[in-house]
Amino acid sequence: MSKVKSLEDLKKLREEMESKLVERNNSSNLVQIKVAMATCGIASGAKDLMEFLIDELDKRNIEAVVTQTGCMGYCYAEPTIEVTLPNKAPIVFGYVNLKKGDEIIEKYIKNNELVDGIIPVNYESIEK
Amino acid sequence: MAKIKKHLLVCGGTSCNALQNEVIASNLKETIREKGLNEEVQVMMTGCFGLCEKGPIVKVLHDNTIYIGVKPEDLKEIVEEHIINGNKVTRLLLDSDPNLKVHSKKQLRIALRNCGFIDPENINEYFACDGYLALGKVLESKDPQKTIDIIKKSGLRGRGGGGFPTGLKWEITSKSQADQKYVVCNADEGDPGAFMDRSILEGDPHSVIEAMAIAGYAIGATKGLVYIRAEYPLAIERLKTAINQSREFGFLGTDIMGSGFDFDIELRYGAGAFVCGEETALIHSMEGNRGEPTFKPPFPSVSGYLGKPTNVNNVETFANIPVIINKGAEWFAAIGTEKSKGTKVFALAGKINNVGLIEVPMGITLREIIYEIGGGIKDGKKFKAVQTGGPSGGCLTEVHLDTPIDYDNLIAAGSMMGSGGMIVMDEDDCMVSIAKYYLDFTVEESCGKCTPCRIGNKRLYEILEKITLGKGTLEDLDKLKNLSHVIKDTSLCGLGQTSPNPVLSTLENFWDEYIEHVTVKKCRSNQCKALMQYIIDPEQCVGCTACARNCPVNAITGERKLAHLINQDICIKCGACMEKCKFNAISIK
Incomplete structure (x- = not known):
C-alpha cells in the first residue's frame, strides 16, 4: 500500500472511496446490511447473527454485503442491524435474534414486507 | 402475493401510545383495505421517532414524508391524496x-458521527467520511498556532468531566519548552454506567487517532499515548488495527503526508482503577509507578509524562476535533449554550424505556432527554x-427537569457533567441506598494517599449503612454533612474532593427520606430490608400453603386452609412469598 504523500492525494483517495460507495448504493440488486458490533452488541449475539446472515444470504442466492459497524446507540434493542435494499432508504431493525434475522431475509429482503422491531432513526448527523 | 410497494409507519412509542396510536394504525389498515390496496401497502408500528410532543406520527416510507399530530379523521385524506x-x-x-424544521430531532451526532455508520476496521470507509482530511488541512497550513486558535474559538471544553477549555490546554502545552512533548488520550473510562469512550473507540477509532496527530502538530509533540483500560479488549483490538492501517497509509510515522512532521501512537494499559482517570495519577500509572495523584501545579502541560510537557485529553474530546477543523470554529460554536459549546454524549441508563447511547446539543433539558429520547420511565412509574x-x-x-444541561448549570444544581453517565431513578429507588452504593464504590477506589478520603469515606459509608439498617439518628445526619465537607476540603485530587457529592446531593434533595429513615424507621421505596416487614393479611389468606412451601428459610407457619403467619425473626425479606401468593394476602409494611 502506498503512503499518502499530500492533501491532494488524500482528496483523490476520498473521492475514489466515496464513488465506490455511491456505486454500491446505485447497484440494482445488491442488499447492504450493517450489523452493530460494539461490545454490547456482540454480548447480545451480534456475532452469531452476522455469521448467520452471511451464510443464509449466500445459501438463498441473495447478493448482499454484510459489514460490521460500531454502536448505533439503541442499547435497549440489541442486536440491531441496518438493512438497505437497492434504491431504498436504510431501515434499522432492533431485537434481531436468529429467528428475526431469518424473517427479515424472507419477508423484507425477498418481498419488501416489513417486520416488527423497526427503530426510526432519531438523530441527525452532521452534514458531510 | 404481490410484492409490497409502499409502507406506512406508525410511531409505537410510549407517549404516542397515550395518544391512541393503535387506533390510528388499525384505522389506517382499514382504510387501506377499503381502497383495495392491502396487497401493496403495508402499515407497520415502529419504535419511537423521538418526536413525542408532535405525536401521533405517521411516516410514508418510500418518499420519506413525516406527518405529525395525525388524527383518525385525517387518515382517509392521507391515503386518498x-x-x-x-x-x-x-x-x-x-x-x-x-x-x-431545524430541530426536528433532539439528537445531533458529532462525536458519534461515524459510530454505527462505518466499518471501524476498514480505513477506506473512514476516508469516504472525510477521514484524515482535517489532519491534511492542519499540516498544509503549516501553522500550529492557527489550529490552536480554531479549537479555542470553537469553545470546546474537556468531555472527561472537568470541562477545561481544550484550546487553552493546547496553548499552554504548546508554550512549554522541552525537547520532547506528549499527547495523551485518556481512555480510562471509570464511571459506573458510562461507556461512551468505549463506543467511540470501538466504532470510530480513526477519528481519535487523527485528532491526536492534530494535537501533536499543534503543541509540538511527536509521541502519542493512549491510556486505555485492559477491560476493553475489543476497543484495544480495533484501536490497534486502526493504528496499523494509519501507519500503512502514512498518517502515523515519519514525514506525515510530506509535511516533515513525525508522530506515532503507543498504547498503555490500565488495570481499571478509577483514580487513574485523574490526569496526574494516569501519568504516574503510565510511568510504571503507583496510580496516585500528585499536587498540581506543576500541571501536566508543564511537567507530565517523564517530566515532559504532556497534553491529556479525553476520547470524546478528541472525537470532536476533526469535525471542528473541517467545519470551522463558528459552526461548532453555534451549537450549544453560551459557555458550553457543541454536543455531549450520554449513556442513558436505569429505569428508562430506551436505554441507549445518545448525543445531544448542550442546553437540552432533562425532560427532553428522559421523556422524548428516552421514551419515559419504565412501567409507567x-x-x-x-x-x-x-x-x-x-x-x-423534578425541579431540575427543565434546566438546560451544560457544565455550569449542572454544577449549580449540585451535580456535574462528569464523563456522561446518566442514571434514571424512579419511585422504587431509595436515595439513601443510592448514596451508599456510590460511597461503596469510592471506598473501594480511593488510592489511600489522603487520610480524609481513605478513612473519611469509609466512615461516611458506615453511617449510611447504619441508617439503612434502621439504627441511624438525627445526629448522624449532621455528622454526614460535616464529614462530607471536611473530605471535600482536605483531599488532594478530584476523587476525594467530589466523593461526598452523592451524599450531599441526596441530603439536599431528599432530606425527607433521610429523616424518615432515622425517625420513623421507614424506607418509602421499600429497598432497605431492615426497615420493612412482610405481613400476611389473615382475612385474605386462604391457607393454600404456597408461601410456606416457597419460603427458603421456613419462616412461615400455619395449618392448611387456615391463615398463615410470618415469623419476623427468621424472615430474610426475600419476597418469595409475596411473589407466590395468588390471593394478594401478603404486603409490605
Whole structure:
C-alpha cells in the first residue's frame, strides 16, 4: 500500500472511496446490511447473527454485503442491524435474534414486507 | 402475493401510545383495505421517532414524508391524496411547523458521527467520511498556532468531566519548552454506567487517532499515548488495527503526508482503577509507578509524562476535533449554550424505556432527554431523580427537569457533567441506598494517599449503612454533612474532593427520606430490608400453603386452609412469598 504523500492525494483517495460507495448504493440488486458490533452488541449475539446472515444470504442466492459497524446507540434493542435494499432508504431493525434475522431475509429482503422491531432513526448527523 | 410497494409507519412509542396510536394504525389498515390496496401497502408500528410532543406520527416510507399530530379523521385524506394521488397532505407535514424544521430531532451526532455508520476496521470507509482530511488541512497550513486558535474559538471544553477549555490546554502545552512533548488520550473510562469512550473507540477509532496527530502538530509533540483500560479488549483490538492501517497509509510515522512532521501512537494499559482517570495519577500509572495523584501545579502541560510537557485529553474530546477543523470554529460554536459549546454524549441508563447511547446539543433539558429520547420511565412509574457525573456527581430531581444541561448549570444544581453517565431513578429507588452504593464504590477506589478520603469515606459509608439498617439518628445526619465537607476540603485530587457529592446531593434533595429513615424507621421505596416487614393479611389468606412451601428459610407457619403467619425473626425479606401468593394476602409494611 502506498503512503499518502499530500492533501491532494488524500482528496483523490476520498473521492475514489466515496464513488465506490455511491456505486454500491446505485447497484440494482445488491442488499447492504450493517450489523452493530460494539461490545454490547456482540454480548447480545451480534456475532452469531452476522455469521448467520452471511451464510443464509449466500445459501438463498441473495447478493448482499454484510459489514460490521460500531454502536448505533439503541442499547435497549440489541442486536440491531441496518438493512438497505437497492434504491431504498436504510431501515434499522432492533431485537434481531436468529429467528428475526431469518424473517427479515424472507419477508423484507425477498418481498419488501416489513417486520416488527423497526427503530426510526432519531438523530441527525452532521452534514458531510 | 404481490410484492409490497409502499409502507406506512406508525410511531409505537410510549407517549404516542397515550395518544391512541393503535387506533390510528388499525384505522389506517382499514382504510387501506377499503381502497383495495392491502396487497401493496403495508402499515407497520415502529419504535419511537423521538418526536413525542408532535405525536401521533405517521411516516410514508418510500418518499420519506413525516406527518405529525395525525388524527383518525385525517387518515382517509392521507391515503386518498398521498398514497393514491401522490400529493402530500401539506397541513400535516412535519416541515410545515417552522419551529420543528431545524430541530426536528433532539439528537445531533458529532462525536458519534461515524459510530454505527462505518466499518471501524476498514480505513477506506473512514476516508469516504472525510477521514484524515482535517489532519491534511492542519499540516498544509503549516501553522500550529492557527489550529490552536480554531479549537479555542470553537469553545470546546474537556468531555472527561472537568470541562477545561481544550484550546487553552493546547496553548499552554504548546508554550512549554522541552525537547520532547506528549499527547495523551485518556481512555480510562471509570464511571459506573458510562461507556461512551468505549463506543467511540470501538466504532470510530480513526477519528481519535487523527485528532491526536492534530494535537501533536499543534503543541509540538511527536509521541502519542493512549491510556486505555485492559477491560476493553475489543476497543484495544480495533484501536490497534486502526493504528496499523494509519501507519500503512502514512498518517502515523515519519514525514506525515510530506509535511516533515513525525508522530506515532503507543498504547498503555490500565488495570481499571478509577483514580487513574485523574490526569496526574494516569501519568504516574503510565510511568510504571503507583496510580496516585500528585499536587498540581506543576500541571501536566508543564511537567507530565517523564517530566515532559504532556497534553491529556479525553476520547470524546478528541472525537470532536476533526469535525471542528473541517467545519470551522463558528459552526461548532453555534451549537450549544453560551459557555458550553457543541454536543455531549450520554449513556442513558436505569429505569428508562430506551436505554441507549445518545448525543445531544448542550442546553437540552432533562425532560427532553428522559421523556422524548428516552421514551419515559419504565412501567409507567413516577420519575424521581437522575444521577449524573457518576461517583463524583449528584442527583437532579423534578425541579431540575427543565434546566438546560451544560457544565455550569449542572454544577449549580449540585451535580456535574462528569464523563456522561446518566442514571434514571424512579419511585422504587431509595436515595439513601443510592448514596451508599456510590460511597461503596469510592471506598473501594480511593488510592489511600489522603487520610480524609481513605478513612473519611469509609466512615461516611458506615453511617449510611447504619441508617439503612434502621439504627441511624438525627445526629448522624449532621455528622454526614460535616464529614462530607471536611473530605471535600482536605483531599488532594478530584476523587476525594467530589466523593461526598452523592451524599450531599441526596441530603439536599431528599432530606425527607433521610429523616424518615432515622425517625420513623421507614424506607418509602421499600429497598432497605431492615426497615420493612412482610405481613400476611389473615382475612385474605386462604391457607393454600404456597408461601410456606416457597419460603427458603421456613419462616412461615400455619395449618392448611387456615391463615398463615410470618415469623419476623427468621424472615430474610426475600419476597418469595409475596411473589407466590395468588390471593394478594401478603404486603409490605
